[in-house]
Amino acid sequence: xxxxxxxxxxxxxxxxxxxxxxxxxxxxxxxxxxxxxxxxxxxxxxxxxxxxxxxxxxxxxxxxxxxxxxxxxxxxxxxxxxxxxxxxxxxxxxxxxxxxxxxxxxxxxxxxxxxxxxxxxxxxxxxxxxxxxxxxxxxxxxxxxxxxxxxxxxxxxxxxxxxxxxxxxxxxxxxxxxxxxxxxxxxxxxxxxxxxxxxxxxxxxxxxxxxxxxxxxxxxxxxxxxxxxxxxxxxxxxxxxxxxxxxxxxxxxxxxxxxxxxxxxxxxxxxxxxxxxxxxxxxxxxxxxxxxxxxxxxxxxxxxxxxxxxxxxxxxxxxxxxxxxxxxxxxxxxxxxxxxxxxxxxxxxxxxxxxxxxxxxxxxxxxxxxxxxxxxxxxxxxxxxxxxxxxxxxxxxxxxxxxxxxxxxxxxxxxxxxxxx
Numbered sequence: 267x268x269x270x271x272x273x274x275x276x277x278x279x280x281x282x283x284x285x286x287x288x289x290x291x292x293x294x295x296x297x298x299x300x301x302x303x304x305x306x307x308x309x310x311x312x313x314x315x316x317x318x319x320x321x322x323x324x325x326x327x328x329x330x331x332x333x334x335x336x337x338x339x340x341x342x343x344x345x346x347x348x349x350x351x352x353x354x355x356x357x358x359x360x361x362x363x364x365x366x367x368x369x370x371x372x373x374x375x376x377x378x379x380x381x382x383x384x385x386x387x388x389x390x391x392x393x394x395x396x397x398x399x400x401x402x403x404x405x406x407x408x409x410x411x412x413x414x415x416x417x418x419x420x421x422x423x424x425x426x427x428x429x430x431x432x433x434x435x436x437x438x439x440x441x442x443x444x445x446x447x448x449x450x451x452x453x454x455x456x457x458x459x460x461x462x463x464x465x466x467x468x469x470x471x472x473x474x475x476x477x478x479x480x481x482x483x484x485x486x487x488x489x490x491x492x493x494x495x496x497x498x499x500x501x502x503x504x505x506x507x508x509x510x511x512x513x514x515x516x517x518x519x520x521x522x523x524x525x526x527x528x529x530x531x532x533x534x535x536x537x538x539x540x541x542x543x544x545x546x547x548x549x550x551x552x553x554x555x556x557x558x559x560x561x562x563x564x565x566x567x568x569x570x571x572x573x574x575x576x577x578x579x580x581x582x583x584x585x586x587x588x589x590x591x592x593x594x595x596x597x598x599x600x601x602x603x604x605x606x607x608x609x610x611x612x613x614x615x616x617x618x619x620x621x622x623x624x625x626x627x628x629x630x631x632x633x634x635x636x637x638x639x640x641x642x643x644x645x646x647x648x649x650x651x652x653x654x655x656x657x658x659x660x661x662x663x664x665x666x667x668x669x670x671x672x673x674x675x676x677x678x679x680x681x682x683x684x685x686x687x
Contacts, residue, residue: 413536430525456495508599632647
């Protein structure tokens with residue numbers, strides 16, 4: 267599976283060979299995707315499988331399908347509106363003046379209005395963010411949606427300054443006696459994992475960024491002894507570096523990295539707090555997620571579930587990483603960031619609950635191919651799935667499909683019991 271590597275003025279990044287439109291500048295992405303006939307795609311994407319139509323009353327299934335079609339259409343419309351966005355690198359050289367009404371992008375204008383109000387309407391921000399956040403507003407929106415930055419505009423910058431200083435004090439205290447005074451086993455594991463983090467992206471091969479990530483991960487682990495550092499947490503920090511660096515000029519890395527590291531630390535902390543059981547002893551959160559995912563797939567596509575079981579394929583063998591690393595390794599970083607826009611819009615349940623539906627939808631996309639494979643072929647396929655070649659449009663369809671399954675099965679007793687229709 268070949269990938270093109272496109273050079274940009276600063277860092278370059280991986281771009282799928284057959285999706286040349288998905289190109290972004292050094293640190294960020296433009297949040298855009300192309301959409302063809304949105305009505306036709308929505309209709310074809312959400313034909314309810316036979317197992318779905320038998321699992322739910324016709325009226326409920328139809329209502330969920332229509333609701334999801336509307337979500338997809340709104341998502342793709344928003345994506346089309348963002349198509350003309352320039353890259354974050356270009357935006358960095360602009361002034362902070364608002365564009366004129368005649369030239370303003372509708373999505374940009376909506377986000378600017380919500381984020382610049384005296385008190386941000388969190389409900390409205392979530393509603394807008396579900397469909398994707400423009401790169402120019404993503405860093406601010408993420409800080410607010412993570413609960414790191416306050417809704418009050420007047421308090422926002424002072425709060426960030428205080429929290430950044432708090433992290434710097436923690437970091438200075440932790441490393442005051444050098445790395446020789448650290449927990450040797452923990453530090454060794456982190457320094458091994460960091461060079462393996464997104465190795466195909468030049469940003470994460472940068473020595474300054476690697477040292478920053480090492481410090482962040484060690485400080486987090488030291489403050490969370492119940493779980494400590496678990497392999498995979500390093501991957502979860504990469505979207506925050508990607509997004510928070512995107513609001514700065516390409517040549518500003520040295521001067522802004524401390525702030526990016528601090529913001530990344532606090533946002534990663536809040537993210538992991540919402541899925542803490544995934545990383546404690548025996549990782550019970552992941553075990554529960556896999557049980558729910560297997561049950562969901564069995565209800566939607568019983569033939570696929572039977573085939574996987576017949577070939578001896580356990581969900582633990584391929585989906586453990588999907589839950590542990592939140593699909594960071596299954597899609598490009600650009601697509602992961604777009605996916606997280608929606609997760610954050612799902613309040614505190616995005617990473618813990620909605621993610622299970624996304625994983626199930628991901629597996630179900632390849633049902634026809636998987637049905638023709640044996641154990642070895644299935645494992646090879648799922649270890650490096652075609653989603654690595656996706657663009658934003660593909661991710662948005664996946665999110666809409668996951669939303670449909672959530673509408674049909676969330677809180678369904680038979681779903682969690684694993685019963686089939």
